Amino acid sequence: MTAQPKKRSVIESGDGGLGLGLALFISNGEDLGPIIRHGFDSGKPEALMQNLRSIVKKKEVEIEELCRLHYEDFILAVDELRGVLVDADELKGMLTGENIHLQKVSSATLLNLDELFELYSIKKNIGEAITTLKICVKVISLCMACNGYIAEAKFHPALKTLDTIEKGYLKNIPLKLLKKVVAKHIPLIKMHIEKKVCSEFNDWLVHIRRMAKQIGQVSISQASMARQKDEEMRARKREAEAHSDARSDEHVYTLDVENTDEESTLNFDLTPVYRAHHMHICLGIGEKFRDYYYKNRLMQLNLDMQISTSQPFLESHQPLLAQVAGFFIVEQRVLRSADGLLSESQVESTWETAIAKITSILEDQFARMSIASHLLLVKDYVTLLGTTVSKYGYQIAQLIQVIAKYKDKYHQLLLIESRKQIDDILANDSYEQMIIKKEYEYNMNVTAFHFEPDDVVPEFPYVAPFSSGVPDICRIVRSFIGDSVSYFSYSARTNIYEIVKGYLDRLLIEVLNDSLLNMVYARSLAMSQMMQLAGNISVLEQSCDMFLLYSAQLCGIPKRIAQRSHSGLTAKAVLKASQNAAYNSLINLANFKIDEFMVLLDDVNWIVEEAPDNPNEYMNEVLIYLETLVSTAQEILPLEALYKMVSGAMSHISDSIMTTLLNEGVKRFTVNAVMGLDIDLKLLEAFAEEKFYRTGLVDLGKETTFADCLVEIRQLVNLLLSSQPENFMNPVIRGRNYGSLDYKKVAIVCDKYKDFADGLFGSLSNRNKQDARKRSMDVLKRRLKDFS
């Protein structure tokens, strides 16, 4: 590169220089391009062309000289070449011959070569075919394997195989027809698998629907047994409390033997569900299966909850509820173990649907039930259902509410049944004191209800203060208490004692007391029977405390707490009032009876002319009756009642005699008749005095004795027999001797008082005496008349 500028500077110096330069360039064999290009670029190509032509002329001259110089050598050379040509031609002939010879010799080999090429081609084709067939064989092997799996109902490996075919081979299958067939059959096979799996699942649905009832029954049975153990434990605890001397640290252990059949029932098989769910997930339609499962199970549940129309609810409710329990136990297991097949909210909403339906059924059935034990039976099973399903996490508040809602209905039925029973007992009672001849009878009718007068078992036969109706009624009341507590057990979270107490009060007041009052007012009982009824009421009134303790005991309240409680039963006061009503009825009945005898007063000869030696007939009858009355009442009635009754009777007799004297029936009477009354009264007063002391009534500390009840008629008789009846007008004497007498009554009676003179042959002294009394009576009559 550095040489270039020098050469150019030489050319540019002049034309002679250019020619020399060119010649030098040519002799050196250098490239003339740049020089020529420069010449044309500079716009002066003529100079360059002339120089080049001159060089050409010089060279031609040199060539001609050179040719003349070397002419002979040239001719020799041509001869040589012609010789070579001839030799070459000879060689060519030889080669042709050799070639022909070679061809003859090698034709067989060439054929073999062609064959070889053909075979190479075949080999290539076969290789391709083999490659294709390998793929096809692989695919078909997989297809056969898949078919085998399907034939053996092994759908999971079948699906795996299908996936392998679809993802790994389908695009690469070289045979179009095979590819088409395989592509077509893959979805068909999947559909077949889906159908098969669904069919298997449907079989499981049929099976589990049948099993659900057994599952439910076994679970409920287990809950029932657990409850039974609870009850036994509680009963033992109550006995321990009842016998406080028993050892409190005594323990009873029982061996729980598991029922293998029940275990196998509760270990139901969910494999078909898992399998179906998994297969549907593999098929890519898991959601479809979940939806199918949920809908079909809901339909099954709705079918199962249809009430049987041919069977009474009392018989059909247990299978129905067991079926529902089993259904939800299965659902809970599926929820926990089937990995997303069910959602928590789905199970909850299904349960809400079911429990709403159950509560609706229960309300409908409870509303039409008319026997308390039926309602209790259903309630027990419902609470067992509640216990069972709550263990699996289901809410049972609605069930509890239904039961609570119908407690009034239940107790109303109990009250109706109890009323019927009590009415029957009262109607069939003989109202005679119960005679107990054997110890077991004593235990059953006396000890059981704490009616013992003391702790010592008495001599037999033992005469009880009550009739046979009383222990029967007590058994009904206790049964009522038990039934009431049974209704609330396992279904009430609050303390049920107050509620049970309320219903017990209703039983004792609305049923027992009403029935007793009906008997009191029915006027169908004789005197002794009425006394016994009153005595019975007394015993029943005292039993209220026993009933209350029994209620507390059944409600699980310790005895000492119950005893400490001050609130008792309202029924106690009500029965007390009824007792008084019975006593009043007794008094009325006694008085009514006495009236029957007092009618005999009408037969008394009020104008008898001689003083009688014997009492009037009516008084004999009355005294006989009173004797019987008191002796019977003494054995049955409490002293207070006895006092009331006899006092009432005495007062009634007094009033009857008084009324008779005041009535129009008696127009006049003589002093002799009054003397007869005096005899009657003396007898009655003696009776009253004797009974007052003999029965122990004196110990009551009453200010009024039985004789005091006769004071009015006694004072009247005393006045009429007095030698100076006019003293009645003296305030001091009247206050002391005639305080019970009424002015008007005395006036009426005195007006009827007539005295006849004795016979003309009477003694003078007697005559004088009578005259004096007559005058005094006349004075009294006048003064009473003036007074009024």
Add this chain to the structure above:
Amino acid sequence: MAHRVDNEYDYLFKIVLIGDSGVGKSNILSRFTRNEFCLESKSTIGVEFATRTLQIEGQTIKAQIWDTAGQERYRAITSAYYRGAVGALLVYDITKKQTFENIQRWLRELRDHADSNIVIMMVGNKSDLNHLRSVPEEDGQALAEKEGLSFLETSALEALNVEKAFQTILKDIHQIISKKALAAQEAAGSGPPTQGTTINVTDSAVNTKRGCCSS
């Protein structure tokens, strides 16, 4: 095979499908006559019918199947459609107990409106829904025996027993018709043999057409 002309048959038997709405009568019809099942539940309006010709004991029977609406409001127009029926399929749904309990009412309707010699088969459909069953198969069998009916459980969805149900009732009908035809023929045969006579079985009110004479 050579195509048969539509009127080339030995007997035309009219069969009625009755039962509560929704038990699947229409799908039983479509399964038997067209081998189709429709999943959509559309109520039949009034009456539909379809026919299918089949061979029973060497004779060509054309079955004309009448499908009716089970709903109450279509009852007025369905009483006429019993006319001329020689067979009836009494259909109930095994998943709905009420449809089974109503069979008695449908039987009364048949006996009130249809020929007293009608051949009756009781059909418990939807047997594919075994997991939702509310009528045990034994109950269906017991009622059928009590009433002197044939009984089958079918699934129109799965084409189970549908063909068999129709085959059974058509055979029963054919057997009865054949006996009557034979009796009529014997009565007519008291005279000298003839080329052939048309047997008029007016009792059954069945359209009888013979393809060829026999004597």
